[in-house]
Amino acid sequence: MADVMEKFFAPKSVCVIGASSTAGKPGNVVVKNMRDAGYKGKVYLVNPRGGEIEGYKVYKSIDELPDNIDQAVVTLPASLAPETVRALGAKGTKAIVLAASGFSEVDHAGEALQDELIAAIRESGARVLGPNTTGHVSTSSSYTSSFFPLGDIPRGSVSYITQTGNFCGISLRHIMSAENFGIARSCGLGNKADLDECDLLEYYGSDDETKSIFMYLESIKNPKRFLRVARRVSQKKPVFLLKGGASDAGAAAAVAHTGSLAADGRVVDGAIEQAGVTRLRKYSHLFQVAKALDTQSLPRGNRVSFLSPSGAFTVCLTDICRSLDLEVPDLEDKTCKRLQEYAPPFIRMRNPVDIFGSVGLVGYEKAYGDALDAVLADRNIDAVVVIMMLTTETGVPKMDFIVDLSKKYPNKPVYVTFMGEHKHNVAAKEYLEPKGVPCYMLVEEPFEVLSLLASCRKNMPVR
Amino acid sequence: MATRVERILKAARAKGQKTLSEYESKRVLAAYGVPISREVLVSSQSEAKAAAKKVKYPVVLKGCSADEAHKTEKGLIAVNLASQSALVDAFKTISKRAGKNYDGAFLVQEMVSGSREIMIGMHRDPSFGPAVMFGLGGIFTEILQDVTFRVAPLRKKDARDMLRSIRGHKILEAVRGMPAADLDILCHALMAVGQVALDHPEIEEIDINPLIIRGSKAVAVDALIVLADPEADGASS
The missing domain is CATH 3.30.470.20 (ATP-grasp fold, B domain)
Incomplete structure (x- = not known):
């Protein structure tokens, strides 16, 4: 299994069946995507018309291709899928991505076609991703099979398993253009005619490129195996799941009460809990939490400090922390003393840190920098959120001190959020995130992320 | 087992x-x-009386059959029976509610408080x-x-x-x-x-x-x- 997964995620050669010269067609975009991603392996194209597409020679049929090409990406219509899979299998290709839709997701005829496809897959000896998938991405090989225009995808440590093409499509574009973090692998499961979430989860679990795993699933194909695999993988790596759609399980003709109470996805809820998988409830957390883990560590616990330029934030964000099961504990005495050195005497420095007075006395960088160093050094604190106040009039400091301090304390995450003038906030985010400091545009967001990370931490063995 | x-x-x-x-x-x-609670399965009033002595008052008396999944709704439970006379009364009431064709038994159970x-x-x-x-x-x-x-x-x-x-x-x-x-x-x-x-x-x-x-x-x-x-x-x- 690991071998064939390598052919999906680190193919040495790949063929596109149904390659097209027409811009915008999947068979064309996929070829451009491979080139734009910087794929270095051999690329073979097949189209009955032959000729040349995007600078590559085009073979007229699968028969003409060399044997044992690692991977095939098939962009032909659904009806041709079974015979194509058989032909590729005969040529020794072991990994096939089927883009076409029009199978079980559509109608009864599609269901029958999918059954035929499943039989063809069994005969072929190949493993298949899809059908009805946007494809997948593997940055360590600068590779993608996606037919959604992507460009050069930044490499990172986050991997996705999704029952949607979004994370090889629009959501990946959002990550690339707005969130400034990198991914390792991403895989759209499609109809899961063959490979399913368990296969991918198992592979990601043993994959050195992958440090954290994010899933979006609407169904679980093999629930018992999922429980077994997820339980094992979640002991080694943070695993998150957004489960879409209410479960239809339970609530049969229940004689006993337990049966009627098993409705509303309660059994799935319990199983996910049991699997050590951290449940996400918001779609945006699929990238906001991921961003935090790409460059920074999982916090050791739920004890938070934050630096705030406003008294209101110290009050209402403490309330929010409480509702999110985050602690805002007392700081060590020596930390308070250090904070007091730059603060006006009428402000009693404690957690959360009201930084406004210190900024007025010693300037932005010194006040924030010294306070951040102090709370990061505090033994009672697991993670720190810096709330920046940025306006043209009050000044915009150089942000490097945050980057430096974040590196100085690698076991304690530092996130930045803002209140002030939008253009400065955006500029600060664009500066900090590529340097490894995750930023969040809304003040509640970093706390929501920390809350999810803290509950993930609880699932993992103490190290 | x-x-x-x-x-x-x-x-x-x-x-x-x-x-x-x-x-x-x-x-x-x-x-x-x-x-589980201490209990004795009985089929008659006299057996119930003997069982209650063994289980010790106060006791609970219930209709007990495979067909009576929801005993409370049918009034086939009497709780906190502190004496033999209370038990006998309850036995009569429950038997009556269960009906003539009732072929189940009765359960004399300790009162778990x-x-x-x-x-x-x-x-x-x-x-x-x-x-x-x-x-x-x-x-x-x-x-x-x-x-x-x-x-x-x-x-x-x-x-x-x-x-x-x-x-x-x-x-x-x-x-x-x-x-x-x-x-x-x-x-x-x-x-x-x-x-x-x-x-x-x-x-x-x-x-x-x-x-x-x-x-x-x-x-x-x-x-x-x-x-x-x-x-x-x-x-x-």
Whole structure:
């Protein structure tokens, strides 16, 4: 299994069946995507018309291709899928991505076609991703099979398993253009005619490129195996799941009460809990939490400090922390003393840190920098959120001190959020995130992320 | 143990029962170590009187048959019977309510007192297989639906997590002068119910409701085991 997964995620050669010269067609975009991603392996194209597409020679049929090409990406219509899979299998290709839709997701005829496809897959000896998938991405090989225009995808440590093409499509574009973090692998499961979430989860679990795993699933194909695999993988790596759609399980003709109470996805809820998988409830957390883990560590616990330029934030964000099961504990005495050195005497420095007075006395960088160093050094604190106040009039400091301090304390995450003038906030985010400091545009967001990370931490063995 | 349980199940199926009676259900659960109330199955008033002396007053008298899954609704339960005359009155009332054709027995049971009621159950999920439920019991089961499930087999950690993950988990703590509930007993009961389901695919559902926490120790006061329809295409395992 690991071998064939390598052919999906680190193919040495790949063929596109149904390659097209027409811009915008999947068979064309996929070829451009491979080139734009910087794929270095051999690329073979097949189209009955032959000729040349995007600078590559085009073979007229699968028969003409060399044997044992690692991977095939098939962009032909659904009806041709079974015979194509058989032909590729005969040529020794072991990994096939089927883009076409029009199978079980559509109608009864599609269901029958999918059954035929499943039989063809069994005969072929190949493993298949899809059908009805946007494809997948593997940055360590600068590779993608996606037919959604992507460009050069930044490499990172986050991997996705999704029952949607979004994370090889629009959501990946959002990550690339707005969130400034990198991914390792991403895989759209499609109809899961063959490979399913368990296969991918198992592979990601043993994959050195992958440090954290994010899933979006609407169904679980093999629930018992999922429980077994997820339980094992979640002991080694943070695993998150957004489960879409209410479960239809339970609530049969229940004689006993337990049966009627098993409705509303309660059994799935319990199983996910049991699997050590951290449940996400918001779609945006699929990238906001991921961003935090790409460059920074999982916090050791739920004890938070934050630096705030406003008294209101110290009050209402403490309330929010409480509702999110985050602690805002007392700081060590020596930390308070250090904070007091730059603060006006009428402000009693404690957690959360009201930084406004210190900024007025010693300037932005010194006040924030010294306070951040102090709370990061505090033994009672697991993670720190810096709330920046940025306006043209009050000044915009150089942000490097945050980057430096974040590196100085690698076991304690530092996130930045803002209140002030939008253009400065955006500029600060664009500066900090590529340097490894995750930023969040809304003040509640970093706390929501920390809350999810803290509950993930609880699932993992103490190290 | 397994054979005793199998005997009960086999006999019930031979008689075409869709459920086990309360008494049978509790024998099955007790065989797996779930703590149950002290009780004696009787078929006459005189047997009931003798049983009550053994169990010791106050007692509970219940109709007990495989057809009476919801005894409360039918008024087949009399609780807190402190004397023989109260027992005799209750016996007459329950017999009358049960009707002329009632061929079930009666259960004379110790009165388990405690103000905290919880529930343990089992449901066969079509995808995950047997799932064990824990939650608030008695009348609160349906009103609050404060329950949580885990898939069998349960590890000790899963059982511990279940006890913590209902909204009303503080009911198990030391509250209002009552001692904290013995969590080991509850964990064991949860794991046991999962094991019953794994060992016996012919069992479709289990309700243990309520378990009353007497002092610190939970005791199953009522239980119902539902059998899978033998006509159906095999219980999901």
